[in-house]
Amino acid sequence: MAIKHLRTAFSSQYQPGQPARLQSGEALQEPGGDYEGLHKQMKRLFNSKPGKKYGRFSEDIGESPFSSWLKDYLEDKQGFTSFTDRLFNQWQELLTNCQEEFVGQLMVVHEALADSDVVYLMILESDGALRFDGNQALDTTDVLSTSRLNLAMRVELDDWLGDNAAENYLTLVHARGTGEPGELFIRLCGFTNQIDVEKETLTFLDAVEAFAKSSEPEKAGEVRTRAYEFCKEQHALGEPVAIEALSGYLDEDEPGRFKEFASKSAEMPESGVLHPDHRKVKKLVRIAGSGGGMSVSFSSDLVNQAIYYDRDKDALTITRLPKALREQLERYLENRED
Template structure:
C-alpha cells in the first residue's frame, strides 16, 4: 500500500444559526506511520461492511462538481491541496443546507496500488472520551473510532477513466441511521446508483440453488458452502463476485460448469460480475426463522443429521442439543417441580 496524498478535513455545524466552521490539516505526501495504520484499518472496515452500493458519478456536474475537481487533480491542472480545499468547501455548503447538526471529519486519500490508483473519502466516527492532565483533572475529548465506519466512498480510477471503463467504478457505504449526514455525503461525491444489489442477490441465490439441486444433498451443500466462502473472501477484499472465478472455485475439476449453467438458466454471460449482499447469502449455509415466541437458527449441514423435520406433523426434532441450551432447559424444568 502506498499513500500518495492524504489530508484531514473538517466542517462543523452546531446549529442554532451559527455559520459552518471549517479547518483542514496539512497535505501529507507518503505519510507513513500512524496515517498508514489508520488508512489500513478504515479500508478493512470499508471492505468488511455489507450493504454497500455500486454506481458512478452523477451526470449533473453542475450540482455535483466533485468528479470535475478530481479529474483536474489527476490531470495536473490543480494540486491535491486545491482539490481537497474545494471538497471541503462543498462539504461546508452541503451541511450548511442540512437541517441537522453535523460534525464529521473527513479523510481524503489518494492511494497507488499495483493494480491501479484509488481515491478514498472516509467520514470518521468519533467517540467521546475523558483525559487526565498533569493535575489529575478531567478534560473531555474525542477519539477516532476504529470499529465503526458508516460513511465512505471509493473511486477506482482505471475503471472510471480507462479505455474500457466500468459502469460501477464508484462504491458508496451509507450505513443505516446516517440520515441527513448520509444524504449530504452522497451528494458531496455525486453518487448515482447503477447496480440493483437486491436483484443481483436474488439472481445469485437462484443460480447457486439451481446448480446445487442437480447434485445429491451432500454435494449440493458443498456447493452452497463454497459459494458462500468465495463471496466472503471477495467481501473482505472489497471486490464483487466474477462468475467465472466463482465457477472455478466451486468446481476446480470442471471450472466452467457453473458459469455455463448460469448462462443457460439465468441468461448471464460467464464474464458477468455480481454484487450480492453478503448478509442475505447466509441462507445458503444457515436456516433460520422466528415467530410465535420462537427463534431458531442452525447450520444447514445439520438437516437430517441433528435436525429432522417431520412434514406430516409439522414438527422439528433436534438431537445433540447444545450444552448451554440443555442446561437452561434443565434449570427451568427443575424450578417448576
C-alpha cells in the same frame, strides 16, 4: 499499500442556518506511519460494512462537480491541494444549508495498490474519552473512532478511466441514521446508484441453488458451502463476486461449468459480476427463523440428519442437542420441579 496523498478537514454545523465551520489540514504526500495505520483500519471497516451500494458518477457535473475536479487532479491539471480545497469548500457550503447538527472529519486519500489506484472519501467520527489534565483533574476529550464508519466512498480509478472502463466503479457506505448529512455526502460525491443489490442477491442465490440441485446429491451441500465461503471472502476484501472466478472455485476440475450453467439458468449481468448481500447469502448454509418467543438457527447440512421437519404436523424434531442447550434445559426443568 502506499498512500500517495492524504488530507483531512474538520467540519461542524452546530447551529442550522448559520455558516458551517471548516478547518482543513495540510495536504500530505506519502505520510506513512500512523496515517497508514489509520487508513488501514478505516479500510477494514469499509470492507466489512454490510449493505454497501455500487454505482457511478452523476452526469450532472454542475450539481456534483467532484468527478471533474478529481479528473483534473489525476491529469495533473491541478494539484492535490487545489483539488481538495474545492472539495472542502463545497462540503462547507452543503453543511451551511443543512438543517441538522453535524460534526466530523472529512478525509481524502489517494492510495496506490499493487495493480491499481483508488481514492477514498471518508467521514471520520469521534468518541468521548476521559483523561486527567495537567492539574490532575478529570476531563473529557474527543478521540477518533476506529470502530465506526457510516459515510464513505471508494473510487476505482482504473475501472473509471482505464481502457476497459466498467459500468460501476464507485462503492458507497451510507449507513442508516446519517440523516440529512448522509444525503449531502452522497451529493458531494456525485454518486448515483446503478446496482440493484437485492435483485443481484436473488440472482446469485437462485443460480447457486439450481447448480447445487443439478450436482450429485452428496456434493450439493459442498457447492452451497463453497459458494458462501467465496462470497464471504470477497466481502472481506470489499470486492464483488466475479462469476468466472466463482465458477473456478466451485469446480477446479471443470472451472467453466458453473459459469456456463448460470448463463443458461439465470439472468446474469453482461459484466459477469454480481454484488450479493453476504448477509442474505448465508441462507445457503444456515436455516434460521424467529417469532412467538422462539429463535432457531442451524446449519442446512443437518436437515434429515440431526433435524427433521414434518410438513403435515408442522413440527421440527431436533436430535443430538448441543451440550450447552441440553444442560440449560435440564437445569430449567429441575428448577420447575422444585
